[in-house]
Amino acid sequence: xxxxxxxxxxxxxxxxxxxxxxxxxxxxxxxxxxxxxxxxxxxxxxxxxxxxxxxxxxxxxxxxxxxxxxxxxxxxxxxxxxxxxxxxxxxxxxxxxxxxxxxxxxxxxxxxxxxxxxxxxxxxxxxxxxxxxxxxxxxxxxxxxxxxxxxxxxxxxxxxxxxxxxxxxxxxxxxxxxxxxxxxxxxxxxxxxxxxxxxxxxxxxxxxxxxxxxxxxxxxxxxxxxxxxxxxxxxxxxxxxxxxxxxxxxxxxxxxxxxxxxxxxxxxxxxxxxxxxxxxxxxxxxxxxxxxxxxxxxxxxxxxxxxxxxxxxxxxxxxxxxxxxxxxxxxxxx
Amino acid sequence: xxxxxxxxxxxxxxxxxxxxxxxxxxxxxxxxxxxxxxxxxxxxxxxxxxxxxxxxxxxxxxxxxxxxxxxxxxxxxxxxxxxxxxxxxxxxxxxxxxxxxxxxxxxxxxxxxxxxxxxxxxxxxxxxxxxxxxxxxxxxxxxxxxxxxxxxxxxxxxxxxxxxxxxxxxxxxxxxxxxxxxxxxxxxxxxxxxxxxxxxxxxxxxxxxxxxxxxxxxxxxxxxxxxxxxxxxxxxxxxxxxxxxxxxxxxxxxxxxxxxxxxxxxxxxxxxxxxxxxxxxxxxxxxxxxxxxxxxxxxxxxxxxxxxxxxxxxxxxxxxxxxxxxxxxxxxxx
Numbered sequence: 001x002x003x004x005x006x007x008x009x010x011x012x013x014x015x016x017x018x019x020x021x022x023x024x025x026x027x028x029x030x031x032x033x034x035x036x037x038x039x040x041x042x043x044x045x046x047x048x049x050x051x052x053x054x055x056x057x058x059x060x061x062x063x064x065x066x067x068x069x070x071x072x073x074x075x076x077x078x079x080x081x082x083x084x085x086x087x088x089x090x091x092x093x094x095x096x097x098x099x100x101x102x103x104x105x106x107x108x109x110x111x112x113x114x115x116x117x118x119x120x121x122x123x124x125x126x127x128x129x130x131x132x133x134x135x136x137x138x139x140x141x142x143x144x145x146x147x148x149x150x151x152x153x154x155x156x157x158x159x160x161x162x163x164x165x166x167x168x169x170x171x172x173x174x175x176x177x178x179x180x181x182x183x184x185x186x187x188x189x190x191x192x193x194x195x196x197x198x199x200x201x202x203x204x205x206x207x208x209x210x211x212x213x214x215x216x217x218x219x220x221x222x223x224x225x226x227x228x229x230x231x232x233x234x235x236x237x238x239x240x241x242x243x244x245x246x247x248x249x250x251x252x253x254x255x256x257x258x259x260x261x262x263x264x265x266x267x268x269x270x271x272x273x274x275x276x277x278x279x280x281x282x283x284x285x286x287x288x289x290x291x292x293x294x295x296x297x298x299x300x301x302x303x304x305x306x307x308x309x310x311x312x313x314x315x316x317x318x319x320x321x322x323x324x325x326x327x328x329x330x331x332x333x334x
Numbered sequence: 335x336x337x338x339x340x341x342x343x344x345x346x347x348x349x350x351x352x353x354x355x356x357x358x359x360x361x362x363x364x365x366x367x368x369x370x371x372x373x374x375x376x377x378x379x380x381x382x383x384x385x386x387x388x389x390x391x392x393x394x395x396x397x398x399x400x401x402x403x404x405x406x407x408x409x410x411x412x413x414x415x416x417x418x419x420x421x422x423x424x425x426x427x428x429x430x431x432x433x434x435x436x437x438x439x440x441x442x443x444x445x446x447x448x449x450x451x452x453x454x455x456x457x458x459x460x461x462x463x464x465x466x467x468x469x470x471x472x473x474x475x476x477x478x479x480x481x482x483x484x485x486x487x488x489x490x491x492x493x494x495x496x497x498x499x500x501x502x503x504x505x506x507x508x509x510x511x512x513x514x515x516x517x518x519x520x521x522x523x524x525x526x527x528x529x530x531x532x533x534x535x536x537x538x539x540x541x542x543x544x545x546x547x548x549x550x551x552x553x554x555x556x557x558x559x560x561x562x563x564x565x566x567x568x569x570x571x572x573x574x575x576x577x578x579x580x581x582x583x584x585x586x587x588x589x590x591x592x593x594x595x596x597x598x599x600x601x602x603x604x605x606x607x608x609x610x611x612x613x614x615x616x617x618x619x620x621x622x623x624x625x626x627x628x629x630x631x632x633x634x635x636x637x638x639x640x641x642x643x644x645x646x647x648x649x650x651x652x653x654x655x656x657x658x659x660x661x662x663x664x665x666x667x668x
Contacts, residue, residue, distance in 0.1 A: 310422075
C-alpha cells in the first residue's frame, strides 16, 4: 500500500464512478465550454450573493455526479469538500442540504487533489462504498476575498490568473467504472520565498515540481509512462517555471504536460492573462475534459496534479511569502 | 469496520502515542494551567504578528509530541492540520518547517476531532505508521478574523466565548501506548437557523446533540458506557442547550458530560463570559487534562466531541445562519 516516500498505491483501486461539472458564463464560452454539465449565464445561480452562488454550484455538481450513478445522497458515506473562501463557507452552505457526514478541507487550488486522495483512501480502506469529493471557486467571491471587489474594475498584471467560476464533484466508490484511482502522492509545503500574490503560477510551480518528481520516484516511473501529466492551474507563467525546473533535474515532461489553467480559457480572446485558477479550475477540467478521454481509453494513464498557493490577504499584508502545495492523483483507464 | 450510519470502529485500533500542548498566558493562569507542556507570557511566541505566533505554536506542539515519542518529523508519513484563520495560514506557516506531506483541514472548532479521525483512519488503513494531528487558535488572530481588532477594546455579550490561545498536537500510530482510538463518528452539518455569531455555543449545540446521539446509536451504547462525554467548546450556554436537547430525546448525559470550554478558564476570575472556544480549546484540554487520566486508567473510555460553528464575517454580514458540525472520537484506556 505504502509506496516510496509520500505515495500510496491501492491494491483494490477505487473507481471514479461519475462526475458533475457546473460553470459560469465565461467558462461556458471558453474552449472547453461544450464539455460541462451545467452552466449559468449571470453567474449567480439564482442566489443573491457570489458566496451563496458558489455554494449552489457545489450542491448542483454533487447532485449531477450522484444522478449519473443513480445514487441518492443518503447512500453516500462521507463527503470531502472545500473552497477558497475564508472558513470554507461555500462548501458548508452548499453541501448542507445533502446531509452527508462531511470533512471540510483547505488546500487552496490543490483542494480537488486533496479531496480525491482522501476519498480514494477512504474507499480503498473499506470505510464506505461511496464517497463524494467536491470543490469550487467563483470569480466574484474570489476577487472579493483576495483582491478587490469587482466594482473597482481594478487592473491586473499579465502574470495574474483568472479565478474559474465552477464546481466539480466526483463520486468515488467500489462500483466498476472505466476509470480507477490507482494511487496518490501527497505533497509537502514548498516555499521558495516568492511574495508576489499576483503571480500564483510562479509561487506554485516549485511545489508541482516537487510532487511530480516524488511521484515518479515513488512509483519508479518516467514521464513517458503517463499519457498526460496535467497540472491544476499553473497557467502560462507557472507552466514554464515547472517545465524548466524539472528539466534541470533531468526530468522532461514537456511532451506529456498539460495545464488546466491553460486549457480552460482562450487566452487571447478572453483576456485571461496568465490563465485560469481556483479550486474549480482543475475540478471542472477533470470532470468535463479529462475523464471522458480516460473513460474512452484515449488516454490509458494520467497524472493529475492540482496545485495550490497557501496565502491569505492577512499573510500577504504582513509580508509573508506565498508557499505552494500540490497533490498527485494517478488515474487509469480500466 | 463500518458501524451504523456515520461511524467507524477500528479492529486494529491506532494508538494515541503522545501529545504536545502549547498555550498563552491566560490559559496558563487558568485552572488547567499546570497541565500544559509549554506557555508563553506575551502570547507572541517570539514572532511579530498574532498569525505567525499561532503558526509557531503549532510547530512547537508538533515538536513536543514528536519528542515525547522519540520520533523525528522525517518518520511521520502524513500530517492533518487546521486552524480558524482564513485560508488556514497558521497551519501552513507553522508546519512548513517540519516538511511532512500534509492535508489542510477546516472544521472551525471541530477541526481537532476531524484531524484525529482522519489520522486514526489513515493509520488503521495501513497508510502510515505515524501520523500527526494538529490544530490551533489564538485570541488575537481570532478576534481580528471574526470580530474586532483588540485595540478597539470592544464589549462582548455574556453569551460570547473567549478564543483559546493554544495548540495541541497528537501523534497517532501503531506503537503501543495506553490510549487507543477505538472508533469515530463523523458529523453532518446541522443548522437550526441561528444567526447570532456571539452565541456560538447555542449555534453548535444541535450539531453536538446530533453526533452524540448518532454515535451512541451506531455503537449501541448508553451514556453510562462512557466515563465521560466531553464536548469541545459549547461553553456555559451551549452546554445547557445540549443537555436539554438530548434529555428531550430520552438521552441523559448530565452525569458524564464535561465541556472543554468550561474547563479551561475560571469563569468568574478570568472574565471569560460563556467559556473558552477555538480550535485550540479542545485540543489542549485533550492533551493536557484528558489524556493523562486515560493513560493512568482513571477513565477507561471517553467520547471526545469537538464542535464547530461554520461561519465567516462574510456569511455573517450577508445574513446567513451559523450552522454547526461535531465529530466524536472514542478514546479507550488499554
